[in-house]
Amino acid sequence: MSFLSATLDRVKPSPTIAVSTKARELKAAGKDVIGLGAGEPDFDTPDNIKAAAKAAIDAGKTKYTAPDGMPELKEAICAKFRRENGLEYTPAQISVGTGGKQILYNALMATLNPGDEVIIPAPYWVSYPDMVLLAGGEPVVVEAGAETSYKLTPGALEAAITPKTKWFIFNSPSNPTGAAYTWDELKALTDVLMRHPQVWVMTDDMYEHLVYDGFEFCTPAQVEPRLYDRTLTCNGVSKAYAMTGWRIGYAGGPEKVIAAMRKIQSQSTSNPGSISQWAAVEALNGPQDFIPANNEVFKRRRNMVVEMLNAADGISCPMPEGAFYVYPSIAGCIGKITPAGVRVTDDEVFATALLEEKGVAVVFGAAFGLSPCFRVSYATSDENLKEACTRIQDFCASLT
Numbered sequence: 162m163s164f165l166s167a168t169l170d171r172v173k174p175s176p177t178i179a180v181s182t183k184a185r186e187l188k189a190a191g192k193d194v195i196g197l198g199a200g201e202p203d204f205d206t207p208d209n210i211k212a213a214a215k216a217a218i219d220a221g222k223t224k225y226t227a228p229d230g231m232p233e234l235k236e237a238i239c240a241k242f243r244r245e246n247g248l249e250y251t252p253a254q255i256s257v258g259t260g261g262k263q264i265l266y267n268a269l270m271a272t273l274n275p276g277d278e279v280i281i282p283a284p285y286w287v288s289y290p291d292m293v294l295l296a297g298g299e300p301v302v303v304e305a306g307a308e309t310s311y312k313l314t315p316g317a318l319e320a321a322i323t324p325k326t327k328w329f330i331f332n333s334p335s336n337p338t339g340a341a342y343t344w345d346e347l348k349a350l351t352d353v354l355m356r357h358p359q360v361w362v363m364t365d366d367m368y369e370h371l372v373y374d375g376f377e378f379c380t381p382a383q384v385e386p387r388l389y390d391r392t393l394t395c396n397g398v399s400k401a402y403a404m405t406g407w408r409i410g411y412a413g414g415p416e417k418v419i420a421a422m423r424k425i426q427s428q429s430t431s432n433p434g435s436i437s438q439w440a441a442v443e444a445l446n447g448p449q450d451f452i453p454a455n456n457e458v459f460k461r462r463r464n465m466v467v468e469m470l471n472a473a474d475g476i477s478c479p480m481p482e483g484a485f486y487v488y489p490s491i492a493g494c495i496g497k498i499t500p501a502g503v504r505v506t507d508d509e510v511f512a513t514a515l516l517e518e519k520g521v522a523v524v525f526g527a528a529f530g531l532s533p534c535f536r537v538s539y540a541t542s543d544e545n546l547k548e549a550c551t552r553i554q555d556f557c558a559s560l561t
């Protein structure tokens with residue numbers, strides 16, 4: 162019998178991290194590589210947030226806090242949910258964790274029993290299925306392809322629900338597609354859920370603030386208040402506030418789930434870093450004006466990338482509403498041969514050849530459960546994006 166836990170046999174390492182590692186290795190070996198794999202803003206954390214963290218250090222706020230967040234941060238999160246989402250939560254209904262990732266993980270660990278099913282629309286954020294597997298549940302992947310703008314249809318959701326369904330994981334705007342659901346689109350999904358009282362909603366609103374062209378974000382418990390008692394509304398400061406390294410995520414939801422998540426956290430990581438929590442208080446309570454300014458930059462990059470990718474032979478790229486990703490299809494490249502003699506049989510082969518032959522790192526679609534596609538993160542400079550998209554155009558033109 163192996164020394165390692167059998168649970169690990171059920172999961173794979175994060176493919177997005179694998180791509181960044183390979184790109185870093187090639188760079189270290191002197192190759193000219195442009196990375197479009199990063200899932201984090203290239204902007205720096207705003208100065209007022211950094212100042213709040215420095216002040217917390219100087220004031221000696223360096224001790225343990227309550228395991229699932231200090232009162233000041235829970236208050237700031239309650240105020241955020243009220244102000245931005247029209248949702249009323251008390252501090253006892255809030256959990257703060259070490260990034261949005263730990264919040265989702267805690268929630269799944271706290272609720273899943275063997276055989277419990279979790280519906281995950283594909284393409285999905287790479288961690289959802291593996292977290293479900295680690296927690297002992299069964300991921301039920303439902304495709305939402307380009308023909309429905311990468312959005313799950315009510316019929317597909319209805320068809321995936323069984324008596325064993327425990328959670329529906331919802332992510333809008335989405336990683337990896339950038340697709341975001343309008344109020345009406347989301348209402349059509351919550352109408353389905355109203356017919357199935359055993360199904361709870363875990364909504365991952367991490368990219369809430371990153372929407373363009375006047376798109377209005379909405380979240381399930383807001384669109385259907387009758388789902389409030391079975392919704393866990395998850396969010397965090399990582400993306401909108403350019404705070405990926407600070408590791409603060411949070412959720413609002415029914416007290417019994419929040420209490421169960423607290424139990425897990427108290428026996429694993431205890432509290433998220435006290436300094437990061439003070440920084441998050443400032444992020445949520447402080448000025449928000451840099452968000453629209455950053456979004457202008459993201460929108461400009463999105464428009465340029467979509468236009469340049471659509472000009473590449475064999476690529477078709479929908480225009481997403483939000484996040485900082487686009488998810489083009491490479492259906493038109495499948496079966497062709499690269500200049501180095503590689504036959505493009507799938508999106509992993511395409512991405513590997515693109516990296517090795519043109520020095521552009523993207524993440525292949527199979528990692529996100531929907532092929533043949535790849536994900537581009539446009540959270541990098543305009544110059545990098547322009548050069549990378551030109552190389553992708555050259556690569557596609559060179560396929561025979």
Ligand code: PLP
Binds near residue numbers: 200259261365405
């Ligand atoms: N949810 C989605 C959809 C994400 O893309 C990410 C990060 O990439 C997370 C959650 C996790 O965020 P955090 O860095 O706060 O753990």
